[in-house]
Amino acid sequence: MDRLETPEAARDYVLSARGKGQRVGIVPTMGALHQGHLSLAAESQKHCDATIATIFVNPTQFAPHEDLQKYPRTLEQDCQQLESQGVAAVFVPETSMIYPPGFSTYVQPPAVAASLEGEFRPDHFRGVATIVMKLFQILPATHAFFGRKDYQQLKVIEAMVRDLNVGINVVACDTVREPDGLALSSRNRYLDPQQRQTALQIFGALQNTQQRVQAGETNVAALEREMHCELLGGGEAAKSVDKIDYATIVDAESLAPMEQIDRPAVALIAAFVGQTRLIDNQLL
Structure with a gap:
């Protein structure tokens, strides 16, 4: 080389x-x-x-x-x-x-x-x-x-x-993931074992959003509320990310906000686990 x-x-x-x-x-x-x-x-x-x-x-x-x-x-x-x-x-x-x-x-x-x-x-x-x-x-x-x-x-x-x-x-x-779904990132090496487990909430929230859309949910505000709830561990502090910068659904091309999923969309998350900022997304 x-x-x-x-x-x-x-x-x-x-x-x-x-x-x-x-x-x-x-x-x-x-x-x-x-x-x-x-x-x-x-x-x-x-x-x-x-x-x-x-x-x-x-x-x-x-x-x-x-x-x-x-x-x-x-x-x-x-x-x-x-x-x-x-x-x-x-x-x-x-x-x-x-x-x-x-x-x-x-x-x-x-x-x-x-x-x-x-x-x-x-x-x-x-x-x-x-x-x-x-x-x-x-x-x-x-x-x-x-x-x-x-x-x-x-x-x-x-x-x-x-x-x-x-x-x-x-x-x-395409995004490459660990077997448990965590998106590969150079910053993953900052995570301790507990934080790495918490980081799985990000992919989990995206997966569940995709499943809700496939089941017929099109209301973006409702989907975003669910994403936030899941990122915060459903009320379980041990499973919660430390800070959410955004957990949102936008137009897949323009990244403009949407009210209804009536065209190709993407769900995007940026959240902190400890001091480490992680991003991930899922096409809908």
């Missing part, structure tokens, strides 16, 4: 592959890789001749009070996993290569970024849109692979690519 450390080396690598007529897939990550990331690489390998992962903990998508400094960094272990997966190359730039002195240009995220994460993490999607656009410029690939677990992020990137005529195919990949 080739290790690319500068934007110039990364661009040359992709252009060389493209010059040979190859399809090139990129898998942007912040490292601390798990099976969810590796499933994105596997999906890329199905579609593309060469797959390049990127590992970069992007400082511009973290607020000052968030976990940038303690975000897990496991670069050598990550590279071993990618090489075992058969990934062709990994791009591992230093922060100064991505944001050199004097850097001042940012991407204004699309309207779909305003609510949900945008409300609770105001500059998060500006940082996400900027780093993803930079990666698309540095690595002019044919395909880019993103997980549905970060559903709003996926919609932000899809809108940005559409609105700015970026010549890349964005491929959405």
Whole structure:
């Protein structure tokens, strides 16, 4: 596996592959890789001749009070996993290569970024849109692979690519879960055994919401009340999450609020278990 450390080396690598007529897939990550990331690489390998992962903990998508400094960094272990997966190359730039002195240009995220994460993490999607656009410029690939677990992020990137005529195919990949349903996340390693058990309330609430919709419930307010109740452990403090940022149902494309489920929708949850903020979602 080739290790690319500068934007110039990364661009040359992709252009060389493209010059040979190859399809090139990129898998942007912040490292601390798990099976969810590796499933994105596997999906890329199905579609593309060469797959390049990127590992970069992007400082511009973290607020000052968030976990940038303690975000897990496991670069050598990550590279071993990618090489075992058969990934062709990994791009591992230093922060100064991505944001050199004097850097001042940012991407204004699309309207779909305003609510949900945008409300609770105001500059998060500006940082996400900027780093993803930079990666698309540095690595002019044919395909880019993103997980549905970060559903709003996926919609932000899809809108940005559409609105700015970026010549890349964005491929959405299913959320990968533990056998008990917990969505894989680099932040799961912050959870102690009791907290991990509590975190299952999130997927449970989403599953039950899906079942209620399949049984004929269409009233969004009623469904959201049930989600909140389940996240709070049904009154059992030991099963309750510590804080709910949102547990809501919105239009699956625009992320606009809904009163009735009369078109494709998605249920999304962001909640704290201890100090760890977890997100998950379920298409309805």
